[in-house]
Amino acid sequence: MRAARMINLIYLPLTIGLFLLAQQLYKKFPTPLLNPVLVSLTALVLLLLFAQIDYSHYNQYASVLTFLLKPAVVALGVPLYQQLHSIKKELPQILSLVFVSVVIAVVSTTALALLVGASAQIAASLSPKSVTTPIAVLIADQIGGQPSIAAIAVMVTGLVGSVVGVPWLRAMRVHHPKAQGIAMGTACHALGTARIVEEGAQQGAYSAFALVLSAILSSLLCPILVPLVSAWLA
Structure with a gap:
């Protein structure tokens, strides 16, 4: 014993x-x-x-x-605060970029899942995969998905993004620090942000801000977009 x-x-x-x-x-x-x-x-x-x-x-x-994931995510606000003045000036452009990215991510994920034969519940579970885990779980539960599957999808997305995200951006010749940060924060949430902050404080700040915007917009758009895509492909 x-x-x-x-x-x-x-x-x-x-x-x-x-x-x-x-x-x-x-x-x-x-x-x-x-x-x-x-x-x-x-x-x-x-x-x-x-x-x-x-x-x-x-x-x-x-x-x-x-x-400890919760205070770790909050700690990402430090580089965000340091770049706050610059972010305020570019807020409309950043908001537009993240909005389009979220729409594409949710629609493409849901549609692809349904097209390969997944059930509507699985598709709903996968749709918030680019959002940090606590929020993705709530979104999945709200739209009829499985929170446990959503959590796994978020983890896989973050891991893949943190491993291949930066090399992929370089291969696509995306070298601007702000663009790199927004891409990583929107696509692969906290793990992507933790990786891109290694490239510089500016990347980390924009990634953290994009992460927050992505979470807010996903929570608003998933309940609208997922049923629309499911009905369209039914």
């Missing part, structure tokens, strides 16, 4: 330790494929599978990290 309790207490420091090791690996070999979040998550999943540890049991003792 005592040994079991000791093992339970290892989950949290183990998770943090894996991430710190992944960070060191990324610093030594800075390639997108060695993204610290991706590497630590993969290692943790393999470890849980190998040790036959149920995720719900693991999460019971490591859920404090999930709670």
